[in-house]
Amino acid sequence: MTTIKDVAERAGVAPSTVSYVLSGSRKISEDTRRAVQAAIDELGYHPRASARTLRSARTRVLALAAPRVPGAYRAIDGRFAIDVTDAARGHGYDVLLMTDSDGVGGLRRVACSGLADAAVLMAVEDRDPRVEVLGELGFPAALLGRDDHAQLPWTDLDWDAAVALAVRETAAAGHRRILFLSSAEHEVAARRGYALHGLDGARRATAETGAEVRVVPSHRDPDVLARRLREALTARPAPTALVVQHLILLPRLLDAVATAGLRVPDDLTVVLVGSLPDELGIRHLPRIDLPVAEMSTAVARLAIDAIDPGSDARPPSGPPHHLIQPRMAGPAIAPPSLG
Amino acid sequence: MTTIKDVAERAGVAPSTVSYVLSGSRKISEDTRRAVQAAIDELGYHPRASARTLRSARTRVLALAAPRVPGAYRAIDGRFAIDVTDAARGHGYDVLLMTDSDGVGGLRRVACSGLADAAVLMAVEDRDPRVEVLGELGFPAALLGRDDHAQLPWTDLDWDAAVALAVRETAAAGHRRILFLSSAEHEVAARRGYALHGLDGARRATAETGAEVRVVPSHRDPDVLARRLREALTARPAPTALVVQHLILLPRLLDAVATAGLRVPDDLTVVLVGSLPDELGIRHLPRIDLPVAEMSTAVARLAIDAIDPGSDARPPSGPPHHLIQPRMAGPAIAPPSLG
């Protein structure tokens, strides 16, 4: 267990000098620097994080508050966690993973006991109790998901623009009767940002394109979803395109489409907004991907920037945010069949 | 920022007494204990983790090494991360999330700088370099996935027994020509435990049941998978059941089945071994689920037990492990149609 004292001894300098070599916060002659570096390498010295933190009051750790309750945790959240961790590492930060299984208690514990410098909140809800606790504690944080109400920085895909773009492009491909499978009802009820903004975008695009867009609210129960979808698909005149925001049940959804006797994209064009894990291999449909990597990078950045409020001047208006514009990906949207 | 000294002052005792109240490592009179507890509550005192760690050389943190490379990270891994975190919390431990984006460097850094007391490795490969580093450092660890080669504790589903059970039950339902879609070729090549043991189980069950079991190696490319599957499904005499271990591409797989003109389960019975995220809503097929919760609990336990090797006597033979027996779930396996 080598300490800074061992390194100093071996290099023939004082411990403080080693510290200055490490931090670069004071000027050190090239000779001394080399000697210290050599001693560090030879001994394989790693500064003890706890000692460093105790003195400097900086942990260089970000707390990542992930959802675990069924219905809040999504498959893609694992990818977010990984990407946020990598992004944080890029700034020299580690990530402490937390669940909401003990509600806000975990967050309070981590903040108060000095286990992290800032928090990143995933799956933020309207009037999220975690946001209140962070505000009360004055703990720096950033949100993965839009929330204009909370006085905290956030990043998100512009869901309004995304759904509007999907509908607009679908209409531009020639479709006049479009189905929009929105978020699940309980997500709308929870006033989740993506759910509300997605609906807004659908409405806006409807007005702009003049196409007939029917909104079908999704449901977390696959059977309810399948039933609703079948009804909407068999209505006459039949819709020719389906824009899907609620992707989680996509396998069951495609199953329901197949059961209705429809072929994709010959009988029905399917356009996706959002993201499933890459590995599911859903690469054959036109879509707007959730920019997981960009959002993760942004939220790590926002959280870290929130740690040291003295560094730059107080922003004139509210906390910063990072709104990402949507882009179409995958194959082109097929036009409606002539039948 | 309240410290133990503030609490002591308020309670009219020495700081060390407060510490003893907190840790319970010395006897304290009931009166003093109450006074100290009152002071703690009134001041909202939380011990500083860094100070505690510096002195006691215990972080009460587990490092969770998650895979990020495409093909190694799976959607279900996010669920594992969450469940391991909850299990660790149950023992008073927090979880530091790490990726393998910097190879073994991150693990070495976390171990040497004293950021964690033990590591949990996900997605362990044969001759995993991370295992070697941990061995070299003498850092306590446990593996999420069977590895009889590494001298480390592990937990896993008994994949051999799982695939054997699935095949056996399928044969018992009356199927004589069974297709087994094994793990992807690259997983077998990487000698991943589940891939090898799954194949073993298929072989064993074949011998036992006398059914004709054809092994179709899966592939990470959905198109290759679809082609292989179609060929196998259209062979004559046609197979009547499909046992699937490679679940990741299930949506594409079901799509390929539908494209071949087959209905599930009327024309083809599909049995799953392993797990997709719950939320995908694949609940309508007979299956053997990956025991995510049980594995997570076990691995957290194994890692924490590995921290303090002096507590119990040296085990006579190798590190402990936790092998979980499979159970069928979901609807019963449909018998082959009479056609």
Place this chain on the structure above:
DNA sequence: CGAATTCGTCGAATCGATTCGACGAACGGC
């Protein structure tokens, strides 16, 4: 009733880094 024990609490050393003030040496100006 005095000595030996037990009980509960205290004071001080300690963990390993950071950081500030100080100090000696080299250097430049006049």
Place this chain on the structure above:
DNA sequence: GCCGTTCGTCGAATCGATTCGACGAATTCG
């Protein structure tokens, strides 16, 4: 050649908890 800088390094205080030895008071025992 003397004085005032500048430069590079050092020593010591500090962060906030843990933990050991010690110590006075209460209790037990001969």
